[in-house]
Amino acid sequence: MSLVRKFMTVGGATLGSRIFGFARETLMAAALGTGPMADVFYAAFRFPNLFRRLFAEGAFNAAFVPLFSKEIEANGTDGAKRFSEEVFGVLFTVLLLITIVMELSMPLLVRFVIAPGFADDVEKSSLTVRMAMVMFPYLMCMSLTAMMSGMLNSLHHFFAAAVAPIFLNVVMIGALFYALYTGADPLTTAWYLSWGVLVAGILQLAVVYFGVIHAGMSIGLKFPRFTPNVKRLLILAVPAAITGGITQINQLIGQAIASAQEGAISALQYADRIYQLPLGVVGIAVGVVLLPELSRALKGGNLREAGNLQNRSIEFVLFLTIPAAFALWILSDEIIRVLYERGAFHAQNTAVVASILAIYGIGLPAFVLIKALQPGFYAREDTKMPMRFSAIAVTVNCALAITLFPHFGAPGIAVAEATAGWISTVLxxxxxxxxxxxxxxxxxxxxxxxxxxxxxxMGGVLYYLRGVFAASLASGSPLLTKLGALGLLIGVSMIVYFAVAFLIGGADLGMIRRNMKRKASVEPPPPADL
Incomplete structure (x- = not known):
């Protein structure tokens, strides 16, 4: 299967998840708006989500996949199965201990880390603690899910791992429909969502577990033993976990600062959901596919193939994210108005969330390029250098967020995150x-x-057409009219962009052929020392 076809497999499944995510966020905006219950739920959910990125996606996409691929190359399926069972035993034990400690420490964590701005509101603080305690076991489910997803990706079974996140959105949409149907108040709705997160984590774990079995592997729970392979994994995983969770770390910092202003947390979350569409479809697809491909090429001594894979991935990312960045900047108001402005979500909410989305659009190419560049380090088992760059980015993010938030509110936090993303990319x-x-x-x-x-x-054409369709996109227009106008704008912009890109040489058929056919330039490995 070609590199881009693999991107499309993962990206297509991720697109499905993101579409369900849009539906979820639209319902949440209607049910909760940017009110106090929205802030409470998102603050409580951010913490298990942070640890999911730290202990799950970051650590195992960066550390587990190269080692698992190496075991497959060196010792076949039996060696890979033995290694995965060793890791599973240690991971399960560590996650169980972390969950117990975090549950007991949750009141202190909410007060000093998650939402220090809630300290003066006893009710909000107490609700955040209780909802976070309900949702935190989601971490355990998702970390084990990430490990099995890494196995599936290394075995070239991408679909089950990519489709599993859809279940989170499906369960939460079901909870929201039920809440809206029964006329539940915002507090009851937030509780439905909290329990839905836990149920979704269990379902996602079940999906990838059966995917692993279908791929011809099985995992048994063994007594935890720190074998040489497990120790090597831990050495690689700790810095990789920090690096892989850099976006979540920056967002947690932003959330802690934003908790001082009512509605700021949920405003950031609603904008984040929009830009996660191109980030997820392109960035996650590239990161998931590229790492095992690079690892295999390097383990086989095919350095030229590894270089080609890296360059083709960058080419693919730029081709899709540059126009997306322009579109998010120009159409931010229209996108937010069409998707969210109804029910408890009002016009003034649209203005704030749209300004955040426009800033995220500027950072989008950087956020996605990070996904294409980090595998170049991870495939060579270097997780420390990206961690150092992440530390620099976090420092910049902290300094800018603290400086800008008092003057610009939530958009200032978005500026800090986008700047940190570009610094990481350049480094x-x-x-x-x-x-x-x-x-x-x-x-x-x-x-x-x-x-x-x-x-x-394309941006110039969009700006002109936005004025032409202003009446159709206005707040008072029917939803179908607004959807049709926005869809038409997006369709025209795609036609203009692709036509101009091919006309002036930014893209050509040769580029498409390079990306659709995987003709690797394979170098023989260097001769063995005599």
């Missing part, structure tokens, strides 16, 4: 170039510049 890119792990490609640089030109022309 990763320059380091790969200096090490010789990424070859500078002038043709790729030229195409990237032309893609910016194509996107700018």
């Amino acid at each position: 990763l890119f320059v380091t790969l170039l200096r090490r010789g792990h990424l070859a500078w490609d002038w043709a790729l640089a030229r195409r990237a510049a032309l893609l910016v030109v194509a996107a700018a022309i």
Whole structure:
């Protein structure tokens, strides 16, 4: 299967999850708006979500996948199965201990880490503690899910791992429909959602477990033993966990600062959901597929193939995210108005959330490029350097968020996160170039510049058409009219962008063929020392 077809497999499943996510957020906006219960729920959910990224996606996509791939290459399926059972035993035990400690410490964590701004409101603080305690076991389910997803990706079974997140959105949509149908108040709705998160975690774990069995593997629970392979995994996983969760760390910092202003947490969350669509479909797909592919190429000594994979991934990312960034910047008001403005979500909410979304749009290419660049380190079992870059980004994010929030509110936090994302991208890119792990490609640089030109022309057309369709996109227009106008704008912008990109040379049929066919330039491994 070609590289881009694998991207499309994962991206398609992720797109399905994101579409359900839009439906979920639309219902949540109607049911909760940006009121206090929305702030409470999102604050409580952010903490298990942070640990999911730290202990699950970051650690295992970065550390487990290369080692698991190495075991497959060296010792076959039996060796990989033995390694996965060793890891499963240790991971299960560690997660159980972490869950117990966090549940007991939740009141202190909410007061000093999750939402210090709630300290003066006893009711909000107490509700956040209780909802976080209900949702925190989601971490355990999702960490085990991430491990099995890593196994599936290494075995080239991408679909089950990619489709599992849909169940979170399906369960939460069901809870919201039930709440709206029964006329539940915001507090009851938030409780339905909290229990729904836990149920969804169990379902996601079941999906990937059966996927692993279908792939010809099985995992038994064994007594935890720190074997050499497990120790090596831990050495790689700790810095990788921090790096993989950098976005969540920055968002947790932003949430802690935003908790001082009512509605700021939920405003950031609603904007985050929109930009997660291109980030998820492109960024997660590239990161999930590229890491095992790079790992296999490097383990086989195919350095030229590894370089080609890295460059094709960057090319794919730029081709799709540059126009998306322009579109989010120009159409932010219209997107938020069409998707969210109803029920408890009012016009003034639209203005705030749209300004945040526009800023996230500027950071979008950086957030996605990080997903394409980090595997260049992880596949070589270097997780420490990206962690150092993450530390720099977190420091910048903290300083900017604290400085800007008093003056600009929630949009200031978005500026801090976008700036931190671009700093991480530049550091990763320059380091790969200096090490010789990424070859500078002038043709790729030229195409990237032309893609910016194509996107700018598309942006000009969008700006003009936005004025033409202003009446159809106004707050008082029927929903179907607004949806139709927004869909038409997006459709026209895609036609303009692709037409101009091909016309001026930012994209060509050769680029499509390079990405749709995996013709790796395979180098023989260096001769063994005599």
